[in-house]
Each structure stands twice: as C-alpha cells, then as structure tokens.
Amino acid sequence: MRPVLVGGVGYRLLRDYSAGVVVTDRLEQRRWPDHVRVQDLSFNPVAVAQQLQDDMAYEPDLLVVFVSAAARGRRPGAVTSYRWDGGLPSPDRVQAAVAEAVTGVIALDNTLIVARQFDGLPEDVAVVEIEPKVESFGEALSPEVDEGLDEVVRMVQTIALDPSVVRSLPLAPLGGGALPRVGHP
C-alpha cells in the first residue's frame, strides 16, 4: 500500500487554531495499518520541508495529508478537503512565508508554501481544513469547530486507509479555491 503521512498543523492551547494538533492527538490513539503514520507537524516549516525531503528519498510515492484550521471566511466549522495543486504565490509572498517560518510562525499556508518551494512535498498532497471561529488562549474549541472535527477525522481516515481516494478530491489552490466543499469526496 502507498505510504501515507497524516500531519497536523497548528498551535496548542490556541482554541480553534489548535484543531490540527487536536486531530493528530486523536488519530495517534488509533491503531493504523503499516502504511499510515501520524505526526504532529506543528514545527518550523523549513524543518518540516527538510524532514519530508528525507522521507521522500525512501518513499517516493508518499502521500501527505495535512490537517489544520485555516481562516478562509467560510462558515465556522466548515470542512474543506482538496488535493493541493501546488501553485505558489508571488516570490515576495514566498519569501514572507520563509521569514515567518524560520522565526517561529506555524500555519498551514506557510508550511505548504515553504515545503513546496524547497522541494519538500510529493506530487500528491491532500489538505483537510476546518474554518475556525475563535482565536484566543485556551483548550476549548468553539461548538462549531468541535462539531466539525468528527467530519475532519472521518475524512482523514478515509484518505489514509485508501490513498487512492486522493485522486477523487478536487484539485484546488491553497484554501480550496472557489470551493468550499463539505463532506466526503
């Protein structure tokens, strides 16, 4: 089976913006087949890129599934999943992402941009996002995000257990483009 890395991205104790790591925590508790591994990728995106470069040297057909909260102006708790088209923004924006990355800012977009810029992503990258509502210190998710999280977990599980599902996800730019889509592909 094709190897799959499920990676959560987010900050701990930042309410809805912790969704990525909350999902990772939940998924790590489960028993997974050998081709799936779950990792908290909430660290310096340059280091994420460097780790993935190494991973891909051994697993050239690796599929990476990123899970994170990302504010896109959708309904709070809305879940969007897509296959990232890998399109990068302007060089200025990429440089801004690198600068943020090396100085400690952890977010889905700069992780994807930095990893793609430095050849740290495989061809297939699936993204499962949830729209956050609350950004403040604390453990509690908003009711909307808490409710949406089950959907996120189901979606990630579906892709991880059958990596061929990724091909049926819509190919879209960062944020899912003109989508959003909710639910299974």
Add this chain to the structure above:
Amino acid sequence: MCFKNLPIEFDADGRPHLRGGIANPYEPSTATAPVGAPVQLSQSQIEELLAKNGHIRSVDFDPVTRVAGALAFHSVVDTEERKVLEARSMATLFRGYEVIMVGRDPRDAIYITSRACGVCGGVHAATAAMATEMAIGCRPPPLGVLIRNIALALEFLYDHPLHLFLLAGPDYSTNLVEQTNPSIVDRARKTEAPNAEIHGYRTIGDMMDDMNPLSGALYLEALHMTRVAREAYVLICGKYPHPQTMVPGGMSSTIDRTVMNEMLTRLTQFFDYSKKAALFWDDLTEFFYEVDPRYRKVGSRRASMVDTGIFDDPDAYDATYEYAGQWGDRRWATPGAIVDGELVTTDLHTINIGLEEFVEHSYYDEWAGNGKEARYPTDPTGKPLSPYHPWNKITKPRPQGQNWREKYTWDTAPRWDRNAMEAGAYSRLWSTAVAQKLPDNPFIESTGTSLKMRIPKGALPETEIEWRVPTDWNAFERNRGRAYCIGFTAMVAMNNWLQAMEHMKDGNTKTSTKFEIPKRGERIGVGFWGAGRGYLTHHLLLDRGAVSNYQIITPSTWNASPTDRWGQPGPYEEAVMNTPILEESTQKEGFMGIDVLRAIRSFDPCMPCTTHIHNGDNVITREINTCACGVD
C-alpha cells in the same frame, strides 16, 4: 565613576551608594536627560512642518498582526532634504509572560518563557533556569555548565546565518538593489571582491546575486546551516526551539561520547562557514562605504549598548548573586555597559543596579513615583536599586488608544544609567574585545581593540579573522559584527566541547544537581544570560515556593523601546532618525524605504512583523520578519 545620570556614587573601595542630600534620588521628574542624548521633535513642531511643506510626509510601517508579536513604525520624512524627522517604534501586541508567571512554580518558567520566542526559546529556558537556581541556591556541576554553554552556542549558530542571509541579507541582494539603487548593481559587477579566495566570489555583483531570496546560493546555504545547528542542538536539548532538558542546576541530558562526537561533526561544519561569512560581510560593507560614504550613516546612532555576558566558566559560576561580579568576569563573552563607545563597566552588579524601566509612552500604568517606597531599595548585597528596577516593577497593563504625545507601544523603555542602550550579538563582541578578560585558549584572543579568532582548518585552511571595534556605528557594522559572531560562537563552543571531553575523561559525567523548591520565605534571583540578539535577563521573586514577580527584558525590549520621559528616543527610533534616504527615487510610486528598513533590520528585530509601508494611498510592501521573541 561609571554612572553619570543615576544618583549613585562609589566610595573609595568601589562600593556604590546613593548620593547624599537628595530627598527623592530616583524621582525621574527631577532628573535631567542624559548628556548628549538626541531628542525627538515635539508633536506641535511636527504638525507645523507637515502643514507647511508638501515634501514632508508621514511614512508608516504598519503591521499585519499574526499569531505572534508585531513591530510597527511611524516616521515623518523630509523627501527634499532626504532625512527622517520623527520616528516612533510600536510594539503592537501585549504578551504578558510576566502576568502569566505569577503564582506558578518557578520550574514552569523554563517551559513557559521559552515560548516567548520561535527562534531562541533555549535562551529563555536557560535564563529562567539560572534565575531559579540563584533563588533556591543550586550550583550546577561543571559538565552541566559546559553543556548548557554548548547548547546555547548552537542556538546562536542557527540564529546568525538565518538573520544574515534570510532576513537582512535580501536587502543587499541584486533583486532588491536593482530596484532601489540600480547604479550600485552596475558598479558591483565591476568591483572585485578582496576576499574572493576565502568566500569564493570574484565580484561584489556575484555576491549580491547569491543573496537573492529563495534562489541565491547563500540563501539556500543558510537554510541548510540552520538544519546543521538544529540537529546538533536537539542532541542535547531534545527538541528545537523549546528545549526539554534545561533544569535549575544544569541539564537533564545524558551526555556520552557518542553524543559529543555527533555534535562535533556538526559543529565543525561551521568552521569554514564562519570564515566565509565574516569575510563576505567585510567585502560587502566596505563596498557600500566606497560607493557612497553616506552609507556609514544608515542606522547610525551612539555606540551605547549593554550586555550581560554569556557562556560560564564552570569553575567560577556558583549561581549566587553575591559573586556574580566574579563569575561574570570569567565568562567567554564578557558582560559590559558601553556608553558612547566607551566600556564603562563589566561588573554584573553594576550593570544590574544601573537598570530601570519606564512606561510613560507604554500601555502600562506606573507602579513607582509619587513617593511610593520601593519593595527592594537595595540588591541582595546592599547596593542601591531604583524603584524602576525590574525587581521593584509591577506589570500593570492598560490598553488604550494610540497617541504620540502619550502612549503608543506595548514595549517599555529600559534604560541603563538613563541612557537608551541597544542590545545585539555585536555588543558581546565589543565588550569582550575591549575588556581583555578571556582565559587562555587556542582559538580566541581579546586585544583591547579587537577580537582575533583562529578558525581551524576545514576544507579551507586554518584562518585568522579579526573583528575590530568599529569607528562608525551603523546598520552595516551591526551586520558585520553578527557575521563575526558566527566564528566567535563556534570557537566558544569548541573550547567548551574540549573542556567537556576532559571532564568526561576524568569521570565527571554528572550534568545536574538535585534541588528542591523551598516552600518558606521570600527568595530573589536573576538570570543574566544572552539571546542570539544579545542581552537577556529574567528577574524573579519567589514567595513560599511560588513566583510572586517575574520580569523579562529581551534584546528587543531595549532596541524597540519608545521615547522616554526625557524625550530621548529608543534605539530603533534614533537609528532611523539618523538615516539618510539614499534610495535613488523618493517618488511615491516605487519608493521602498530601503534605507530605513536596513536600519531597523540591522538590529535583528525580535518580533515577527509583516510590515507594510503606508505612504498615503500608496502601499508599498516589505516585510520585517524575524524571530518571535517578545518585546514584553
């Protein structure tokens, strides 16, 4: 007599005491501004100039707030005279570590304060551990001290390349300079680089090409070097940037020869890199000076800086405040207060008692003044302390609207002997070079006017590089100093690595001392350490085993500080006010403000700040992104 502005005198034995005959000696309203300090124009003067002259306009560097902190900058620029008339530095977020820490077990400080920074978490963890070990009386074993030194040196080896080539470097790249000063790029292509033999670039133009962001070889090499340093760091700290092995009384890491050797293979990769980086920035700096001597004025200010020193001698460091003067002097980087280019003290007690923090222009309420008695009128050795000293400070946040006459930042205004001091990696070079207190060692020599570093052979031959105390103090010298700090730091790490191996050979493998947090009485401590960007202190009070006061002063607390009660601007503000506008076009369309940005960025501003320049209706975007270390 090192204090010129504080009401402190020294007796014949060199002990400080309050000057007699003054009713309220620390009352700042009665004190005079430091001699020679620049002063901001008044708001009414600025408003009059703006109203009368079309060529004078506001240029704001306005942040887009992210999860971490932010720096913003307001300035008024005379585009005809090509100079900055007013500059105001704003920290736009309240971090509140001082508030979060109250009531907690002091051990929490190691993990909580580490989160102040996304680059240099380890230095906060170490400083918190040191403040705690001083408060509870716990001396680390020699190997614990040495490994802590190495860990933090490795953190700096992550930090310096990052700043030089990923954050500040692009400002000097072909891609950028051909937009702001195209004539410089033409000249660079025709100018041979004097140190080509070491760094490998035939012309300055070749160097600038490889500084291009995202694709330049130097940019990509720096990214790689951050990985090398990070790998070495996690061998002893568990993870980066927030270490898991810093404890009061040393390090909890298990250190064996395998770890030491794996660390060494990474450390040695910095030998050649440090030679190239230093001589590269030498060539770049001298080229810009030659092109236009006014570049010596970009980011210039008085050479007034403060540093607490770093990298302890395990035979001297006893974790006490009483002997801080002695163990401070034995550090690999000598503590120092430098005023107008003169090293006035290396004594940690004197540095500590000279410290005050003011909030006239900050979003905080006063905690002192009006005759209120200080909680600690003296330090633990009986030397006088200001009511505005961190041990006496109470953090009282008061959010409110922005007003240049009153409050405009979340940063405070720390002052030493009431001088606006800056902090930086270069400050430790300066005090170490002048003080001549380095122990005998094979790699670093302090000459009184310079630091010589003998960097061992790698692919390049053994090379001596020499950082000289500069005659001009400006943006270029800050970057040059930071480049030499790579070599300095690598050689400090090497000295400590050799000492650690000797201790291990002798069977001294203990890295920490057992401790308990006393549950009775009040205790006081301070961590004197340093970040990649310079000065760092954590002042701590414990009451029955819990934190009752915790005060952090970071390098950016100094550098981004606002104008103080005497009208004396903070270091960023002063440096920007002294910066000539050398960008070739000052038309609204296409104006990038590169000279101002170079001035600010040369301090390695310690806040992630996506910063836009707002120039009326024309928004010109450049980012001043850097580490997430808080200004508060």
